[in-house]
Amino acid sequence: xxxxxxxxxxxxxxxxxxxxxxxxxxxxxxxxxxxxxxxxxxxxxxxxxxxxxxxxxxxxxxxxxxxxxxxxxxxxxxxxxxxxxxxxxxxxxxxxxxxxxxxxxxxxxxxxxxxxxxxxxxxxxxxxxxxxxxxxxxxxxxxxxxxxxxxxxxxxxxxxxxxxxxxxxxxxxxxxxxxxxxxxxxxxxxxxxxxxxxxxxxxxxxxxxxxxxxxxxxxxxxxxxxxxxxxxxxxxxxxxxxxxxxxxxxxxxxxxxxxxxxxxxxxxxxxxxxxxxxxxxxxxxxxxxxxxxxxxxxxxxxxxxxxxxxxxxxxxxxxxxxxxxxxxxxxxxxxxxxxxxxxxxxxxxxxxxxxxxxxxxxxxxxxxxxxxxxxxxxxxxxxxxxxxxxxxxxxxxxxxxxxxxxxxxxxxxxxxxxxxxxxxxxxxxxxxxxxxxxx
Amino acid sequence: xxxxxxxxxxxxxxxxxxxxxxxxxxxxxxxxxxxxxxxxxxxxxxxxxxxxxxxxxxxxxxxxxxxxxxxxxxxxxxxxxxxxxxxxxxxxxxxxxxxxxxxxxxxxxxxxxxxxxxxxxxxxxxxxxxxxxxxxxxxxxxxxxxxxxxxxxxxxxxxxxxxxxxxxxxxxxxxxxxxxxxxxxxxxxxxxxxxxxxxxxxxxxxxxxxxxxxxxxxxxxxxxxxxxxxxxxxxxxxxxxxxxxxxxxxxxxxxxxxxxxxxxxxxxxxxxxxxxxxxxxxxxxxxxxxxxxxxxxxxxxxxxx
Numbered sequence: 001x002x003x004x005x006x007x008x009x010x011x012x013x014x015x016x017x018x019x020x021x022x023x024x025x026x027x028x029x030x031x032x033x034x035x036x037x038x039x040x041x042x043x044x045x046x047x048x049x050x051x052x053x054x055x056x057x058x059x060x061x062x063x064x065x066x067x068x069x070x071x072x073x074x075x076x077x078x079x080x081x082x083x084x085x086x087x088x089x090x091x092x093x094x095x096x097x098x099x100x101x102x103x104x105x106x107x108x109x110x111x112x113x114x115x116x117x118x119x120x121x122x123x124x125x126x127x128x129x130x131x132x133x134x135x136x137x138x139x140x141x142x143x144x145x146x147x148x149x150x151x152x153x154x155x156x157x158x159x160x161x162x163x164x165x166x167x168x169x170x171x172x173x174x175x176x177x178x179x180x181x182x183x184x185x186x187x188x189x190x191x192x193x194x195x196x197x198x199x200x201x202x203x204x205x206x207x208x209x210x211x212x213x214x215x216x217x218x219x220x221x222x223x224x225x226x227x228x229x230x231x232x233x234x235x236x237x238x239x240x241x242x243x244x245x246x247x248x249x250x251x252x253x254x255x256x257x258x259x260x261x262x263x264x265x266x267x268x269x270x271x272x273x274x275x276x277x278x279x280x281x282x283x284x285x286x287x288x289x290x291x292x293x294x295x296x297x298x299x300x301x302x303x304x305x306x307x308x309x310x311x312x313x314x315x316x317x318x319x320x321x322x323x324x325x326x327x328x329x330x331x332x333x334x335x336x337x338x339x340x341x342x343x344x345x346x347x348x349x350x351x352x353x354x355x356x357x358x359x360x361x362x363x364x365x366x367x368x369x370x371x372x373x374x375x376x377x378x379x380x381x382x383x384x385x386x387x388x389x390x391x392x393x394x395x396x397x398x399x400x401x402x403x404x405x406x407x408x409x410x411x412x413x414x415x416x417x418x419x420x421x422x423x424x425x426x427x428x429x430x431x432x433x434x435x436x437x438x439x
Numbered sequence: 440x441x442x443x444x445x446x447x448x449x450x451x452x453x454x455x456x457x458x459x460x461x462x463x464x465x466x467x468x469x470x471x472x473x474x475x476x477x478x479x480x481x482x483x484x485x486x487x488x489x490x491x492x493x494x495x496x497x498x499x500x501x502x503x504x505x506x507x508x509x510x511x512x513x514x515x516x517x518x519x520x521x522x523x524x525x526x527x528x529x530x531x532x533x534x535x536x537x538x539x540x541x542x543x544x545x546x547x548x549x550x551x552x553x554x555x556x557x558x559x560x561x562x563x564x565x566x567x568x569x570x571x572x573x574x575x576x577x578x579x580x581x582x583x584x585x586x587x588x589x590x591x592x593x594x595x596x597x598x599x600x601x602x603x604x605x606x607x608x609x610x611x612x613x614x615x616x617x618x619x620x621x622x623x624x625x626x627x628x629x630x631x632x633x634x635x636x637x638x639x640x641x642x643x644x645x646x647x648x649x650x651x652x653x654x655x656x657x658x659x660x661x662x663x664x665x666x667x668x669x670x671x672x673x674x675x676x677x678x679x680x681x682x683x684x685x686x687x688x689x690x691x692x693x694x695x696x697x698x699x700x701x702x703x704x705x706x707x708x709x710x711x712x713x714x715x716x717x718x719x720x721x722x723x724x725x726x727x728x729x730x731x732x733x734x735x736x737x738x739x740x741x742x743x744x
Contacts, residue, residue, distance in 0.1 A: 079708040108710055194692060254583045256603030256692055400709030408693030413605050422516055433495060433711050
């Protein structure tokens with residue numbers, strides 16, 4: 001008898017514990033404090049310049065709206081960061097506002113179901129080249145944060161002056177410069193940093209302006225599955241170039257074990273003459289080696305033809321609000337997003353860090369004292385037809401293994417031809433996962 | 440007479456049954472918490488993963504595509520390298536752990552100075568976080584400024600690029616895995632050797648067996664259960680190894696040190712959820728297919744002895 005009651009009693013207490021633990025699990029999530037005070041979580045990647053921009057914006061917005069506090073939270077960059085964003089969105093745990101890529105990576109988030117669209121009048125203030133990268137269906141889902149970037153070659157002007165080199169307009173001129181740098185022996189002709197695999201892709205992705213000049217329909221055909229890096233003459237060049245600089249012995253000795261920060265150091269200090277990179281690296285140089293900033297220059301990745309030379313452009317990141325943000329948080333988040341995409345927001349960002357490229361908001365101008373490399377970058381934006389968006393903004397397909405394939409081709413493990421063929425297979429999987437027609 | 444016999448036999452039979460009954464006096468629902476945890480965290484995900492491996496799914500919707508994922512997974516160019524590397528990694532780490540673990544255990548069960556201290560030193564790496572170990576050794580193995588190559592340079596050896604030379608990157612990681620895991624193997628062997636009755640050693644000594652013969656004919660065969668445990672544990676660990684490789688090389692340079700687990704992780708990272716689920720099912724089957732026959736084989740030998 002006693003055992004039955006004991007059993008019943010413990011059954012009850014077990015049930016009570018279960019309920020209690022469920023109740024505990026139910027608590028949490030963002031909570032707003034007393035009377036009209038709102039706290040927003042703001043998720044950004046952990047690149048120092050991004051964090052500086054985000055914290056600057058949060059502080060400036062708080063000054064204008066004392067009842068709204070914005071807490072900046074960081075996540076890793078690259079693939080690991082993509083996982084964080086996707087998982088948190090899918091489980092409904094996303095921060096109230098977050099920063100993420102535009103273009104193909106944004107499309108993978110299924111914005112029409114997971115994100116809150118940007119309304120007028122904010123949309124009207126945005127640069128068209130930006131809005132087309134954050135549009136799904138007929139809605140715009142993100143506002144620009146940060147600066148537009150170019151993908152090309154950072155070069156050290158001190159090395160160029162010493163060896164009396166000119167900025168190359170074609171690939172052959174570029175290789176000729178490399179040969180002279182190598183002969184002089186003071187600096188590595190080309191810095192590569194394959195420990196951080198994403199940095200290996202610039203010769204390929206930055207070449208897209210030249211691809212599109214040669215084959216104007218490449219992006220559409222590529223999305224439809226009619227062309228590829230192995231089959232197109234022009235697109236194949238990127239892999240060829242990667243292979244050429246390695247086999248000519250132009251890379252820094254420790255290219256396989258160097259990381260992005262080493263690359264920044266090498267180009268700033270003149271240990272290398274060239275570093276193929278995105279121009280947001282200029283901000284890193286400004287932050288870590290301010291004294292060497294004046295030695296830094298930039299040119300677009302040269303192709304075969306000097307007349308059609310131009311720049312491949314990455315738009316700035318987007319600021320998004322997930323559909324899980326509701327009520328006063330949603331109101332505050334939308335107002336914050338509108339602030340970021342305004343003149344006041346641009347000014348706040350220019351204060352937080354050295355601007356690495358133009359703003360994507362109309363009426364926002366760069367300050368006059370930007371570094372020389374940024375002026376080099378701006379000169380491409382000022383010429384008609386000298387800029388082309390990167391392929392990832394024109395086509396939803398970007399194979400995830402590209403960076404590893406680039407590392408292999410760029411360190412002589414795999415031939416350029418093999419690499420291109422392998423990448424086409426990788427792309428096929430991506431297209432199928434996206435459910436595209438014709439694959 | 441016959442009746443008494445029968446009743447006595449019956450009562451004797453009843454006795455164990457009765458004892459069994461008192462043994463299981465715990466009500467069945469005592470098993471419930473464990474069963475719930477096991478079902479929710481292991482059985483259900485395993486079964487659903489079999490289903491999801493047959494679909495192409497995103498976090499928002501899915502499409503049933505039959506065995507296509509498996510076809511695609513086996514066509515994956517990285518898979519061949521991954522499979523080969525997984526086997527190399529499993530066999531190398533497991534083999535070295537057995538050999539080094541046994542030798543260390545023999546040393547640490549002898550009358551060596553500071554035995555207790557040495558035992559803790561050998562076991563210590565097991566307690567350190569794998570990711571921490573990975574990052575530390577990545578720094579130590581840096582070809583230009585790493586401590587290992589700088590030390591080698593002092594004695595005039597030009598050290599290799601441990602983690603960035605495609606031909607040795609995987610082996611470098613395997614060595615670190617052995618460094619980290621050999622402590623556990625050693626402890627298992629110490630337990631195995633200590634449990635061998637002293638009489639065998641004494642008898643061997645009386646027969647004039649040398650130290651090597653005592654090792655070969657007493658320790659080695661009688662520590663077989665320990666060997667079985669070490670092989671099984673380290674082989675499973677090696678075959679599904681991921682964290683150390685990811686921390687040190689991320690499968691690189693390129694795809695040269697990819698193992699199945701890192702191939703699967705990269706697919707998951709790329710958003711190929713169905714494909715990576717299929718990969719996990721393949722890994723599950725592979726580990727089972729290697730371990731179960733091996734376990735049977737090793738245990739049968741144990742019984743024969």
